[in-house]
Amino acid sequence: MVLCPLLPSLAVKLVVLNMLLYVSLIAMTVSQPWRVPASNVLDTLLHVGLLVVLYMASLFAGHDVEGASLVQATAISFFFVVMMVVAVALAVLYGFGLYLVRQNRKPWRFFISHHKRAVGSFARLLKIRLQQRSSSFNVFLDTDNLRDLTELFNFVRDTQTLVILASPGIMGRKWCVGEVVTAKLHKVHSVVVRWPNFTDPSATTHEDLSFAIPGIEALTAYSISLHDVSSALHWMKTLDSFPFPDSLDTERVLESPSRGIGKICDALTGTVLPLERRSARPDCVILVDPANQEAVATAHILLELLKLGKELRLSPVVLKSGQDFPDHAVKALMVCSSGCFQSEAVASWLINLPYPQPSIFPILAEPDFAVPAEPYESVVLGVEGAFTDAELATYASVLQVVFQEIASVLAPQSYSSSQDAWAY
Structure with a gap:
């Protein structure tokens, strides 16, 4: 466009300028090069204004022009020039207003x-x-x-x-x-x-x-x-x-409406969720070492993911220390973390499983968790609590059955499929 004045003919200059502006307008409209949509709109209006002014020049180039026609052409050109100036001013005001809004309302x-x-x-x-x-x-x-x-x-x-x-x-x-x-x-x-x-x-x-x-x-x-x-x-x-909350239980429950992580969320958001009732007959339990708060947090994330899978039609619950394994549970998820099999609570749950024994699937809460290997009797050595030799033998046999299943990894501390599932 800079070289257009060097062309020999006025008509050629006008044709080349028109073609360049048309190409620029089409390319800009298709590619939308500006990150802010308002900038793309402004660019379009400026192109249109320049094309109109160029049309007015093309109509009278190289001809004698009557006074009335010249006034009309000048008025039209002036209108579009003013329109371009106003468009630029509005874009500046829009950007400034957006800046002020974002200062008061952060993303x-x-x-x-x-x-x-x-x-x-x-x-x-x-x-x-x-x-x-x-x-x-x-x-x-x-x-x-x-x-x-x-x-x-x-x-x-x-x-x-x-x-x-x-x-x-x-x-x-x-x-x-x-x-x-x-x-x-x-x-x-x-x-x-x-x-x-x-x-x-x-x-x-x-x-x-x-x-x-x-x-x-x-x-x-x-x-x-x-x-x-x-x-x-x-x-x-x-x-x-x-x-730090003394309970990571699911929000607010009738037994403890002011405890747990829900109390922190209440204070941060200024909102209060309605009371919830736990399921009276959970059919899926999540087992986790109660002393490992990171593992407990993983268990509650797993609980939320199970609630999202409505087609599973499960009524899951995270067992707490001191609670018995429900007799009517048909599935269990064992959240595996470092030292979890030395936990008295975990040992008690796995030793006292109801009959028929529910299906138990291992979930690795730590990417570097070492899966136990045979003999499983060595795994249960040093477990907390007072258990008989017969109970420890039962414990070892249950662990052997558990790790016959293919373990899944759920490491919420890293980006994982858990975040994708939550998005749905």
């Missing part, structure tokens, strides 16, 4: 900051529980939503509430600390869920942050200084906090 309702290896399953269960409250609650979980690590702190800035899962070891993770610092610097509302054995950073930690938090110097690339880190760790002590 993410919650951001869950957590140490994935330590509490990844609990973080996913919390995400599921929050999203059950409302479809408008967008919850950011890095294993699901983060594709570029350099964008991590931008997501924190675009969040209304940062939920810090304060488990032991989280303050030694530089990226988790960076999330807390970003929340403080950008005034993001933050709350803390405190594990019973979590301790706030000591004075020694503040004196030597480079030693206490390996690799913390890498955050300087994101304009985060050691002073910012120390200040954010002090600030974290002042945040509203919740104790």
Whole structure:
């Protein structure tokens, strides 16, 4: 288009300009090159305006023009020039308005900051529980939503509430600390869920942050200084906090309406779910080591997935310590985690199975879980609780039957098919 003035004939110049504008308009309309739809609309209007002005020029090029016709052509051209200016101004105002709206209404309702290896399953269960409250609650979980690590702190800035899962070891993770610092610097509302054995950073930690938090110097690339880190760790002590829930049971039940993870969701979302009744005759039970909270969280995620499979027509329940194995259960899912077969509760359930014995399928809750091998008598050695030799022999024989089935892996702390299933 820049070379058009070099063409010898005025008519040729006008034809070439028309052809170039038509090609540009068609290409733009088909490809939609701009990320913002309003920009594509603006580009279309500018093309149309230029084409109209060019038509007006084509009609009178090289001819004597009457005064009235010239006035009409000038008026039409002026109208479309003004239209283009107004369109640009409206696009600018639209962008500014969108910026103001996003400042007040951020795209993410919650951001869950957590140490994935330590509490990844609990973080996913919390995400599921929050999203059950409302479809408008967008919850950011890095294993699901983060594709570029350099964008991590931008997501924190675009969040209304940062939920810090304060488990032991989280303050030694530089990226988790960076999330807390970003929340403080950008005034993001933050709350803390405190594990019973979590301790706030000591004075020694503040004196030597480079030693206490390996690799913390890498955050300087994101304009985060050691002073910012120390200040954010002090600030974290002042945040509203919740104790780690004593129950991960399904939301609110008649026996304990104010306990568990549901209470945290109540406070975070400002909503309260109606009371639920447990099934009186569950036909599918989920067995899990009650002492392993990550495994218990995995069991409750599995429970939610089973509820989604309506064609299965199951009435599942997660057994708690002290509960007996239901006589009418025909299926059981054994959530396998490190040391689970030394649990007194697990041993008691598998020893006292009803007759006929239900089908038991192993679910590996940890990708690196070592599947037991024969002889199974060695697996049950050291089990907690007082069991007779006959009961331990029964326990070993049940484990042998369990691991004749092909085990499935459900590791909620990582992105997996569980998230895809939840989407449906």
